[in-house]
Amino acid sequence: MSTRIPTRRAAGPAASRTGRLLSWLAPLLTVGGLIALWQGYVRWHEVDPIVLPAPTDVANALWRDRELLLTATEHTLLVLLLGLVAALALGTLCGIALHRSPALRRALEPLLVGSQAVPIPILAPLLVVWLGFGLTPQLVLVVVVAFFPVAVATRDALAGLSPETALVLRNLGATPAQRLRLVELPGALPGILTGVRLAVVFAVIGAVFADATGQSATTAADPTSSGGLGRIVADAVPQLQTDRAFAAIVLLVALSLALFWSLGGVERRLDRRSSPSLPI
Amino acid sequence: MSVVDDPAPPAPGTSQAEQAPHTPASPAPSVVAELRAATVRHGETTLLPPVDLTVNAGEVVAIVGRSGVGKTTLLHVLAGLLAPTSGDVTAHPAALMPQRDGLMPWATARDNAALPLRVAGLPRADARAQAERQLDALGLAGLGGRRTARLSGGQRQRVALARTLLTGRELLLLDEPFAAVDALTRDELHDLLLAHLGAEGRAAVLVTHDVEEAVRLADRLLVLTRGAGLVMPAVPLLARPGDRLAARGGESLRAAVLEELAR
Numbered sequence: 425m426s427t428r429i430p431t432r433r434a435a436g437p438a439a440s441r442t443g444r445l446l447s448w449l450a451p452l453l454t455v456g457g458l459i460a461l462w463q464g465y466v467r468w469h470e471v472d473p474i475v476l477p478a479p480t481d482v483a484n485a486l487w488r489d490r491e492l493l494l495t496a497t498e499h500t501l502l503v504l505l506l507g508l509v510a511a512l513a514l515g516t517l518c519g520i521a522l523h524r525s526p527a528l529r530r531a532l533e534p535l536l537v538g539s540q541a542v543p544i545p546i547l548a549p550l551l552v553v554w555l556g557f558g559l560t561p562q563l564v565l566v567v568v569v570a571f572f573p574v575a576v577a578t579r580d581a582l583a584g585l586s587p588e589t590a591l592v593l594r595n596l597g598a599t600p601a602q603r604l605r606l607v608e609l610p611g612a613l614p615g616i617l618t619g620v621r622l623a624v625v626f627a628v629i630g631a632v633f634a635d636a637t638g639q640s641a642t643t644a645a646d647p648t649s650s651g652g653l654g655r656i657v658a659d660a661v662p663q664l665q666t667d668r669a670f671a672a673i674v675l676l677v678a679l680s681l682a683l684f685w686s687l688g689g690v691e692r693r694l695d696r697r698s699s700p701s702l703p704i
Numbered sequence: 705m706s707v708v709d710d711p712a713p714p715a716p717g718t719s720q721a722e723q724a725p726h727t728p729a730s731p732a733p734s735v736v737a738e739l740r741a742a743t744v745r746h747g748e749t750t751l752l753p754p755v756d757l758t759v760n761a762g763e764v765v766a767i768v769g770r771s772g773v774g775k776t777t778l779l780h781v782l783a784g785l786l787a788p789t790s791g792d793v794t795a796h797p798a799a800l801m802p803q804r805d806g807l808m809p810w811a812t813a814r815d816n817a818a819l820p821l822r823v824a825g826l827p828r829a830d831a832r833a834q835a836e837r838q839l840d841a842l843g844l845a846g847l848g849g850r851r852t853a854r855l856s857g858g859q860r861q862r863v864a865l866a867r868t869l870l871t872g873r874e875l876l877l878l879d880e881p882f883a884a885v886d887a888l889t890r891d892e893l894h895d896l897l898l899a900h901l902g903a904e905g906r907a908a909v910l911v912t913h914d915v916e917e918a919v920r921l922a923d924r925l926l927v928l929t930r931g932a933g934l935v936m937p938a939v940p941l942l943a944r945p946g947d948r949l950a951a952r953g954g955e956s957l958r959a960a961v962l963e964e965l966a967r
Binding site for chain 2: 586588589591592593594595596597598602606607610611614
């Protein structure tokens with residue numbers, strides 16, 4: 425029997441390099457193709473740029489309004505990062521609490537799920553009424569929407585501990601704190617990170633709504649004051665500057681992707697590392 | 705149940721004391737664990753029939769019996785994880801190696817083996833260095849940095865054994881430790897276990913459903929049936945486990961155990 429079964433590995437490093445290239449090329453091609461279609465459609469049918477600006481118009485707006493967009497991006501990024509860090513801390517703590525106490529789980533579950541059922545467009549202006557303008561209501565909104573996936577992921581990941589390992593820990597006389605630090609959290613880390621990655625998507629939506637409702641009164645006179653990208657979208661559409669609104673959306677998408685991918689990178693690095701453990 | 709560091713000597717005249725293997729080097733073998741009419745019941749169900757058992761320092765006691773007869777329960781009682789419903793237990797702190805290894809699959813062999821040391825409060829670097837040495841001694845040199853999820857079944861059992869040994873406790877409780885490995889690996893692991901127990905003078909209680917294995921490894925056998933635990937006479941102590949099977953006592957003991965189990 426000398427038939428060789430072709431395998432991926434047998435194809436050698438050259439093949440894996442093409443594979444890697446393809447994995448980069450594929451998303452570029454789909455996105456590029458879509459943009460080309462869009463451009464062609466708008467030009468062919470001579471669509472009014474107020475209704476649908478062509479990709480070149482959007483690119484133009486990106487450059488033309490770069491200062492306005494840059495400050496807005498900075499603002500949104502700040503809200504997102506602060507909100508995500510807070511959501512990670514609160515979500516992890518909440519997940520640990522839910523894992524530890526079945527009574528607490530029963531008590532909090534309706535509240536947690538309920539908090540996710542409240543529509544963001546309704547919650548956003550209410551938070552402004554309660555907390556005033558500024559960063560606080562925006563952060564609160566991001567945390568409210570982003571902490572839920574983190575809490576659920578943490579709870580599920582912590583529940584993944586095998587009963588045998590639990591027996592060993594009991595036999596060793598490990599304290600609950602040791603159990604958490606040495607075994608449960610390191611084991612749950614990948615799961616928690618997946619939760620954070622999901623939370624990014626929710627957080628961006630939360631940040632945009634918070635922004636859009638937050639400061640219309642103050643930013644009407646001076647649009648560059650302290651609004652984020654959501655503010656720009658909300659203002660640009662009634663001002664018939666659709667290209668600017670699209671430019672802001674492009675930046676929002678780029679922000680989400682950058683956050684999503686860098687968290688994916690952290691996850692992969694953690695996976696490659698010999699053994700995840702806490703730096704304690 | 706009570707766990708004591710220095711248990712009282714066994715009551716004179718009990719059958720277990722008479723059956724203790726006589727080792728000239730230690731004329732008065734000290735007792736590391738003792739059960740007296742210990743039972744575990746959960747409602748109407750009997751999880752452990754009344755058992756009398758004395759484990760002396762340095763000896764291997766094998767527990768054989770059918771599934772569901774209470775072998776694992778007995779280990780948990782000895783480990784202090786379960787209090788007997790009636791009867792008495794005195795035992796030194798014991799190290800449990802549960803069925804299906806209980807390793808953390810995401811962690812390295814080194815970190816898994818180091819767990820008892822970390823729980824004992826050793827700094828990470830020291831714990832890892834000690835774990836690495838123990839893994840080397842168990843034939844896992846160079847594999848300390850590998851995740852246990854990527855080890856073979858036999859290698860995982862070695863890691864679990866390393867973790868159990870690193871507790872430093874003088875009584876090891878092994879719950880079917882070699883059930884999931886192939887016959888060749890099992891032989892290797894048997895030799896390894898006996899070598900380590902012998903070198904360090906530790907005692908072990910070994911649960912197995914494999915009579916062959918029990919006869920080969922044990923100084924004494926406890927046959928657990930639905931009625932009660934019955935301690936079989938000692939196997940003649942010979943230098944190598946292979947010799948035990950060959951010894952006259954080995955064959956007849958094996959037959960006796962099988963007969964007992966068939967009842």
